[in-house]
Amino acid sequence: MPELPEVETIARTLRPALLGAEISEAEIRWARTIAHPSLGEFQERIRGQSIQEVDRRGKFLSVRLSDGYLFIHLRMSGDLVLQEASSPPGKHERLRWRLRRAQAGPAEGQALVFSDPRKFGRVWLTEDPAQVVGDLGPEPLSEAFTVAWLYEQLRRHRRLLKPLLLDQTFLAGLGNIYTDEALYLARLHPATPSHTVTREQAERLHAAIQTVLQEGIRSNGASIDWVYRGGEFQNHFRVYGRTGQPCPTCGALVVKLRLGQRGTHFCSTCQPLREYAD
Numbered sequence: 001m002p003e004l005p006e007v008e009t010i011a012r013t014l015r016p017a018l019l020g021a022e023i024s025e026a027e028i029r030w031a032r033t034i035a036h037p038s039l040g041e042f043q044e045r046i047r048g049q050s051i052q053e054v055d056r057r058g059k060f061l062s063v064r065l066s067d068g069y070l071f072i073h074l075r076m077s078g079d080l081v082l083q084e085a086s087s088p089p090g091k092h093e094r095l096r097w098r099l100r101r102a103q104a105g106p107a108e109g110q111a112l113v114f115s116d117p118r119k120f121g122r123v124w125l126t127e128d129p130a131q132v133v134g135d136l137g138p139e140p141l142s143e144a145f146t147v148a149w150l151y152e153q154l155r156r157h158r159r160l161l162k163p164l165l166l167d168q169t170f171l172a173g174l175g176n177i178y179t180d181e182a183l184y185l186a187r188l189h190p191a192t193p194s195h196t197v198t199r200e201q202a203e204r205l206h207a208a209i210q211t212v213l214q215e216g217i218r219s220n221g222a223s224i225d226w227v228y229r230g231g232e233f234q235n236h237f238r239v240y241g242r243t244g245q246p247c248p249t250c251g252a253l254v255v256k257l258r259l260g261q262r263g264t265h266f267c268s269t270c271q272p273l274r275e276y277a278d
């Protein structure tokens with residue numbers, strides 16, 4: 001599933017072509033892709049809107065329109081690409097926004113195409129961003145995400161680190177890849193109870209989260225899903241997907257366990273689980 005660096009890469013890639021373009025119409029090929037509002041209202045309200053900003057919030061792509069906001073969540077397998085507006089729809093195309101410009105520009109004659117083999121991706125059109133992203137935790141690369149904040153929240157939550165970090169209402173944008181990589185860099189076992197984390201460990205975790213996300217963005221994300229093919233961070237994974245291969249630090253074999261129903265990769269030597277008195 002695309003995480004913060006992959007969605008950030010998509011936003012950066014699409015931004016130059018989309019800014020200032022006008023959406024002439026939306027062609028919906030899979031009704032459930034539209035989470036809000038109704039299909040008819042979506043098509044009616046999107047027509048003639050111009051694109052003012054292309055951004056990201058957590059794992060959502062956010063598009064500010066002349067009147068409202070478009071939010072797109074790619075979920076398991078969604079992808080967004082620019083194509084010739086006249087190109088025939090691909091097998092997995094779910095939605096196509098036809099674009100035009102007042103003056104000839106990069107989006108002239110093009111369409112933004114949302115394809116999604118597994119059909120879990122969703123699109124919202126709303127006047128109130130809080131309706132879609134209001135519950136998200138802070139952005140891990142923003143000034144709101146400080147060591148003091150993280151330490152206090154870890155103490156307060158009393159949950160295991162891996163599922164807590166995956167919780168988008170706690171912190172926005174981390175998924176399975178970047179959580180495993182961050183916990184490894186911070187030398188913290190994924191099943192560490194969050195309230196037992198020391199201030200020094202919280203500092204390491206804070207730095208590790210920012211480091212792996214910035215590395216991911218620099219690599220244009222990771223190409224491990226069967227749709228997203230933009231980046232090469234998969235060549236730099238330290239533990240994610242490396243079960244049975246040597247840990248880059250100590251040479252012990254990377255192990256995998258299921259935690260909160262998610263496959264979790266770590267090094268049991270570098271990330272030991274300690275006994276906690278609670």
Ligand SMILES: [Zn+2]
Pocket residue numbers: 247248249250251252267268269270271
């Ligand atoms: Zn190790």
